[in-house]
Amino acid sequence: MLFYLIGGWIFTFKFSLEDAVKELRPQLCYQCMKCSSGCTAAKVVNNYRPHEIVALVKAGYSDELINSDVIWACSVCLKCVEYCPQRVSPFEVVMALRNESIARGRVPPKSFVEMAKSVLKVGHIQEPMYIMSKDFEEVSRMELGLPEMPKPKDFEKFKQHVLLVGFEKLKEVIRV
Amino acid sequence: MKFLLYLGCTTATKQYGYELSLRATLPLLGVELEHPKDMNCCGVPMKGISKFYPYYACARIMALAESQGLDIIAPCNGCHLNLTETIYKLKLNPLLMSAVNELLKEEGLKYTGKAMVYHPVEILHDKIGIEKITSSIKRKLPEIPVSSHPGCHLIRPTEFPRPETRDGPLKLDRLIEAIGLKARDYPEKYECCGAAILPYSPEAAIKTAAFRIKRALAVGSKAITSLCPYCIDMLDGKQDAAKTITGDQNISIPALYYTQLLGLALGLDEKELGMSLNMSPVEVLLEEVKV
Ligand code: SF4
Ligand code: SF4
Numbered sequence: 001m002l003f004y005l006i007g008g009w010i011f012t013f014k015f016s017l018e019d020a021v022k023e024l025r026p027q028l029c030y031q032c033m034k035c036s037s038g039c040t041a042a043k044v045v046n047n048y049r050p051h052e053i054v055a056l057v058k059a060g061y062s063d064e065l066i067n068s069d070v071i072w073a074c075s076v077c078l079k080c081v082e083y084c085p086q087r088v089s090p091f092e093v094v095m096a097l098r099n100e101s102i103a104r105g106r107v108p109p110k111s112f113v114e115m116a117k118s119v120l121k122v123g124h125i126q127e128p129m130y131i132m133s134k135d136f137e138e139v140s141r142m143e144l145g146l147p148e149m150p151k152p153k154d155f156e157k158f159k160q161h162v163l164l165v166g167f168e169k170l171k172e173v174i175r176v
Numbered sequence: 177m178k179f180l181l182y183l184g185c186t187t188a189t190k191q192y193g194y195e196l197s198l199r200a201t202l203p204l205l206g207v208e209l210e211h212p213k214d215m216n217c218c219g220v221p222m223k224g225i226s227k228f229y230p231y232y233a234c235a236r237i238m239a240l241a242e243s244q245g246l247d248i249i250a251p252c253n254g255c256h257l258n259l260t261e262t263i264y265k266l267k268l269n270p271l272l273m274s275a276v277n278e279l280l281k282e283e284g285l286k287y288t289g290k291a292m293v294y295h296p297v298e299i300l301h302d303k304i305g306i307e308k309i310t311s312s313i314k315r316k317l318p319e320i321p322v323s324s325h326p327g328c329h330l331i332r333p334t335e336f337p338r339p340e341t342r343d344g345p346l347k348l349d350r351l352i353e354a355i356g357l358k359a360r361d362y363p364e365k366y367e368c369c370g371a372a373i374l375p376y377s378p379e380a381a382i383k384t385a386a387f388r389i390k391r392a393l394a395v396g397s398k399a400i401t402s403l404c405p406y407c408i409d410m411l412d413g414k415q416d417a418a419k420t421i422t423g424d425q426n427i428s429i430p431a432l433y434y435t436q437l438l439g440l441a442l443g444l445d446e447k448e449l450g451m452s453l454n455m456s457p458v459e460v461l462l463e464e465v466k467v
Contacts, residue, residue: 011271075368076372108224124185124217125185133452139453153213153214157283162232165232
C-alpha cells in the first residue's frame with residue numbers, strides 16, 4: 001500500500017531529490033551569500049554555509065552532502081528563506097538533502113534517531129521527564145497536578161501511517 | 177471561548193512552567209481549555225526525516241480538533257508554524273489533502289480545513305485584547321525593562337500568515353506594557369535561540385543562546401520573556417551551561433514565560449505559575465516585582 005489512487009491520480013509518499021531540486025531550483029542561485037550572512041548555524045558551526053550547500057547541489061555534488069553530517073546543523077530559523085533574492089530557500093534544499101539521506105538508509109545524528117524512535121514508540125519525540133525544581137524536588141506532570149499526556153488512540157494504525165509517510169527506511173536501519 | 181490545548185512535545189514533557197501558567201491565566205480571562213485525549217507530535221523536528229510526516233501528523237491533530245468542533249491553541253512556535261503550514265499547503269494542494277485524508281479515514285478522522293490554530297500571543301492580544309487584560313489585572317507591575325524574544329516562527333516565514341510581523345511593535349511587547357512592565361528592544365529580538373542546533377551540537381546551540389543573553393544584559397534588560405518553549409528552554413534552562421562553555425560568569429538574567437508575568441499581575445501565586453521550575457534567577461525579578 002505505497003500509493004493511493006485519488007481521482008485518477010497516483011499519489012505516493014515517496015521522496016525524490018530529483019523532484020525536490022526541480023521544485024526548489026538551486027540553479028537560480030547567484031551566490032550572493034545573503035543566506036550565509038544571516039545564517040544562525042553558520043555563526044556557530046564552522047563548516048556550515050548555506051550558499052556553499054546550494055552551490056554544491058547546483059553543481060551536482062549532492063552525494064557528498066548527503067553522506068555528510070553537516071546538513072543536520074541547520075537551526076530552522078528560516079532567515080535564509082526570507083533573505084534569498086532568488087527565492088531558492090536554502091533551508092528547503094537542506095531539508096531535501098536530509099530526506100534523501102534518510103531515503104538512502106543513512107543514519108542521522110544520534111539525537112534525531114532517539115526522537116524518531118520515540119515517535120514510533122509513543123507518538124511524541126520524547127516522553128514526559130522528571131524535572132528538578134529550585135527546591136530540589138523532582139517533579140513530574142503528576143506531582144504538578146497536570147493531566148496525563150495523550151497518545152494516539154489507535155497506536156498501531158498511527159505507527160503504520162508514520163512508516164508509510166517516510167519512516168520505513170529509517171526503521172530498518174535503526175532496527176526498532 | 178473554548179479551545180483544544182495542543183501542547184506539543186517540549187511543553188508537555190519538560191517545560192511545565194509554561195503549561196501551568198497557561199492553565200492558570202487563560203481561564204481567568206475567559207478562555208476555557210479542553211485537554212485532548214488523543215494526540216501526536218506535530219513533526220517539526222522530524223521534517224528532515226520525511227517532508228510528508230508533518231503533513232500527516234498536523235492534519236491528524238487538526239482532524240482531532242475538528243471532530244470535537246474546536247479550534248486549537250498551540251503554545252509552541254514550532255507546532256504553530258507546522259500546523260499553519262499544513263493547513264495552508266493542504267488547502268493549496270487538493271491531491272495532498274485527499275492523500276492525507278485517505279490515511280486519516282482509516283483512523284476514523286477527516287480534516288476539511290475548518291478547524292483553525294491560534295498561538296497564545298494571538299489569543300491574548302487579538303481574542304482577549306489589551307483592554308480586557310488591563311481591566312482584569314489585580315495590580316500593575318513596576319516599570320522594569322523587559323526584553324521580548326518572540327522566536328523565529330512567530331515572525332517567519334512570510335509565505336503564509338504568522339502571528340507577529342516586524343512592521344511596528346510586536347503584540348508581545350504590547351502585552352508586556354499592558355501589565356505595567358517596560359518593553360525594552362534589544363539587538364537579538366528577531367534572532368533564533370538556537371534550540372534546533374542542539375541535536376547536532378549542544379555546544380554550538382548554547383553559544384547561540386549565550387550571545388542572545390549577553391546582548392539583553394548589555395541594553396540593561398532586567399528579564400527576557402517569550403511565549404515559545406524552545407526559546408525559554410534555551411534562554412532560561414541553559415544559562416549554567418552557557419557560563420561553562422563561554423567562560424563568561426555574567427550570563428545571568430531572569431528568563432520566563434509571558435504567561436508567568438501575566439499571572440503575577442493577575443495576583444496569582446508564583447508556585448501556581450511554576451516559577452520554581454525556571455532555572456534562571458527569576459527570584460531576582462520576583463523581589464523587584466513585589467515592591
Ligand atoms: S534556516 Fe538553517 S540554513 Fe537557513 S539561515 Fe537558518 S540555520 Fe541557516
Ligand atoms: S541567498 Fe539565495 S541566491 Fe544568494 S547565495 Fe543564498 S541561495 Fe544563492
